[in-house]
Amino acid sequence: MSGAICATVATGVLRVTIDRAEKRNALSRALLAELREAFERHAGDETLGVAVLTAAGERNFAAGGDLGDLATIRTREGAVEMAQQARAALDAVRRFPVPVVAALNGVALGGGAELALACDLRIAAAHAGIGFVQGQLNISTAWGGGIDLMRLLGSARALAVLGRGAVLGAEEARSLGLVDAVAAGGERFEDFVARFIAPLARQAPQVMRAFKAQALAERLGAPRAEREAIEARLFSVAWVHEDHWAAVDRLLARPR
Structure with missing residues (x-):
């Protein structure tokens, strides 16, 4: 090396x-x-x-x-x-x-x-x-x-x-x-x-990974159906992540 x-x-x-x-x-x-x-x-x-x-x-x-x-x-x-x-x-x-x-x-x-x-x-x-x-x-x-x-x-x-x-x-x-x-x-x-x-x-690391995965799929010329599947899968992972719910709780706790 x-x-x-x-x-x-x-x-x-x-x-x-x-x-x-x-x-x-x-x-x-x-x-x-x-x-x-x-x-x-x-x-x-x-x-x-x-x-x-x-x-x-x-x-x-x-x-x-x-x-x-x-x-x-x-x-x-x-x-x-x-x-x-x-x-x-x-x-x-x-x-x-x-x-x-x-x-x-x-x-x-x-x-x-x-x-x-x-x-x-x-x-x-x-x-x-x-x-x-x-x-x-x-x-x-x-x-x-x-x-x-x-x-x-x-x-x-x-x-x-x-x-x-x-x-x-x-x-x-x-x-x-x-x-x-x-x-x-x-x-x-x-x-x-x-x-x-x-x-x-x-940004949360898992969110940046999701964004990059979508960009990479486009870069590699993946079919739209495959890109939609990637987007949906990564969205579902982020949705149940504790970081998402912590952000939701902070918003809900704000005075209205």
């Missing part, structure tokens, strides 16, 4: 940090394996209501795949195997049972952009950016990011983003719908992240 992933839990929030600033937080195979292990290890923690994925430093969220590592792969079979392993790591993020917020402390490029889109929500520092720059290396997306991009933007706009290969600034990314919120100038990024996730963290 590379030791480049740090995962901590506090007050119902999982925080996963890519800690490889000296390499621009580039994504090696070892790092991706650690990332997958971190999310899979915490998936069963029912105290969690939200997760944050961010990176060390102020310049790079993830500057794509680690070319020093990936350049050793010279066969189609090796490329397929690498892509499958990387996609499995990003799928651990996509399928995590509570919402995952990508906190873009800097630029997310190539595979880093795919990782950002694997998350449910994205927030960004004012100087951050996101770029599907794979075309600069004469390759296409491979870790599920192209699929995510087309789901978010539609095929035409996604094709334009992929074909341009430009690094989008935080505000342009927000205008397209790739980023959900951008920190105001002068606001500490950590304060901005805390402010953004606070409403999510206040």
Whole structure:
């Protein structure tokens, strides 16, 4: 293991940090394996209501795949195997049972952009950016990011983003719908992240799991009947939970 992933839990929030600033937080195979292990290890923690994925430093969220590592792969079979392993790591993020917020402390490029889109929500520092720059290396997306991009933007706009290969600034990314919120100038990024996730963290964990399950079913293209069944099942679980009745009792106890 590379030791480049740090995962901590506090007050119902999982925080996963890519800690490889000296390499621009580039994504090696070892790092991706650690990332997958971190999310899979915490998936069963029912105290969690939200997760944050961010990176060390102020310049790079993830500057794509680690070319020093990936350049050793010279066969189609090796490329397929690498892509499958990387996609499995990003799928651990996509399928995590509570919402995952990508906190873009800097630029997310190539595979880093795919990782950002694997998350449910994205927030960004004012100087951050996101770029599907794979075309600069004469390759296409491979870790599920192209699929995510087309789901978010539609095929035409996604094709334009992929074909341009430009690094989008935080505000342009927000205008397209790739980023959900951008920190105001002068606001500490950590304060901005805390402010953004606070409403999510206040929700009961089982409620956030229910919301994420519905979002994941839509993301995976589940039939409407299946999504309705998921919604009904999770609603019934929440209805009989003690947290629901405690909230009802508080409302009923209010003076009228």
